[in-house]
Amino acid sequence: MHFRFCGGLEPPDWILAEIGLINRLSIEQVTSVTTAISANIAHSDHVAQTEEVTAVYSEQDQARALVKVLQFLIGQAAKYDVNARELVVELLQLGVAKETSDAIAQVYERERLQVRQQLQRQSFKFPHVTKLKFAIPPKREDGSEHVELVLQLNTSLQECATSTATASKLPSDSLSISMTHDKFLALYEELSQAQAILQAMPR
Known part of the structure; x- marks a missing residue:
């Protein structure tokens, strides 16, 4: 519903x-x-x-x-x-x-x-990341490698469920992300380029 x-x-x-x-x-x-x-x-x-x-x-x-x-x-x-x-x-x-x-x-x-x-x-204030953890778990059955990121935020997350398979717990200040190894490398490269552009901008 x-x-x-x-x-x-x-x-x-x-x-x-x-x-x-x-x-x-x-x-x-x-x-x-x-x-x-x-x-x-x-x-x-x-x-x-x-x-x-x-x-x-x-x-x-x-x-x-x-x-x-x-x-x-x-x-x-x-x-x-x-x-x-x-x-x-x-x-x-x-x-x-x-x-x-x-x-x-x-x-x-x-x-x-x-x-x-x-x-x-x-709405113009975004949560700040206070801590970052990442891990590379063992390969899955299909042989693919994944990277898991855990972001610790300075505010709690309160969002509606995106599916019925939602954990029954109070809002957390941690955000967990899982992606393939290739996607992680692509994301890292794009974020590095974005950071370089922002640092080069006049303040």
Whole structure:
């Protein structure tokens, strides 16, 4: 099943696994927590978010998971300019209760413009690679060689699933890439040329 708030893709498995955390909340709690998280996205109001979330889930792991889920839902919906009615329909498809879906959508619609504006400002900021690891695993059965790259980023990755074979885990700050030996050499050569061009440009 594909969702507009995921850009026509499937939602990640970890979202589905944490929907129960949202359904346990009262409508008042959902409204206050969603409002605080939306304010944090739009205005970086970390204090209000922390206070509201810890008021409903004192256990750190549950509080962190709730923040991740609602941040993802609100942020992705704003990113793809989903309206409140569409968001309600898709939240119901995810398994969120009707009244809870309505409450989230009402807060989202109220904060939608400011969240979108903040996301647009952030869209020009790219994650920085803080660490790079690479390995050449043993040859595969067909005799081909592959190179595996692992990039450690300074921000977490929160994207929708591109297929049903998605690992069920929270967003990671690591990005793993696997490619053939020839493709790796071609990529390395192209990146080296791009770096040389950028370094030669006047500043």
